[in-house]
């Protein structure tokens with residue numbers, strides 16, 4: 119894949135406007151917890167010359183890409199390859215007590231979808247799906263080793279698949295003949311189960327479910343939302359862009375339930391029609407922002 123193109127970010131202006139609000143002049147450091155291709159980080163560094171950014175990603179490709187693509191900002195950009203659930207240690211190890219803003223743009227980057235293994239059902243690649251290639255658990259392990267009950271739970275809860283039980287049963291039956299090794303092994307199994315008009319949407323849900331399990335996405339999100347409020351300076355903001363209802367619900371409840379935060383977005387901010395026309399991924403994006411009291 120062309121190294122120049124990594125990811126087209128969504129809702130950038132809306133998110134940055136909240137983070138760098140006009141009356142907040144003395145920005146010290148902002149944490150971009152989901153660096154990806156660095157779309158948000160670059161905007162923050164350009165718009166706020168005194169501000170530093172800690173850019174976190176657990177995907178080594180994102181770190182490598184940004185190191186190269188943003189070398190001009192190397193004196194103000196601290197790149198950290200880690201899980202954002204370790205945000206407290208990461209901030210402390212970077213030399214800060216508190217921060218002037220935290221943002222997350224959840225989900226997958228285009229690079230992960232188009233150039234890394236296992237994430238897309240449209241390309242035949244090994245069943246990997248690890249954002250962090252040093253982690254042990256892969257999609258292949260989940261599909262070949264997890265029991266039927268565990269798989270059913272994952273498919274219902276993380277994929278909201280109505281026929282989760284039946285799909286799980288088929289996974290277990292099918293792997294008795296031959297273990298799953300590539301994405302198309304799953305696609306072929308689903309082809310036999312699901313009518314053609316539902317195939318793509320059910321495959322999206324199935325891949326989402328396995329990906330959430332492999333990368334413990336919701337567990338990490340709950341943890342960082344708990345820790346974020348403690349790290350923010352008074353008046354500083356946390357902004358989260360999410361792409362499906364499971365994540366959005368977690369963000370909404372964490373903001374509403376926190377005694378340390380005031381919600382700034384009663385309803386989530388969504389992409390404009392113009393943005394949706396040029397970037398279809400923005401269609402499902404929801405931005406929620408809260409401020410430290």
Ligand SMILES: C[S@@+](CC[C@H](N)C(=O)[O-])C[C@H]1O[C@@H](n2cnc3c(N)ncnc32)[C@H](O)[C@@H]1O
Nearest residue numbers: 125127152154155156157158175176201202223
């Ligand atoms: C949608 S992309 C972010 C794109 C980015 N905003 C940009 O402008 O290019 C999400 C990124 O977050 C990273 N990510 C997701 N969960 C993470 C976690 N728990 N810890 C660290 N990085 C994570 C993914 O590896 C991916 O690179």
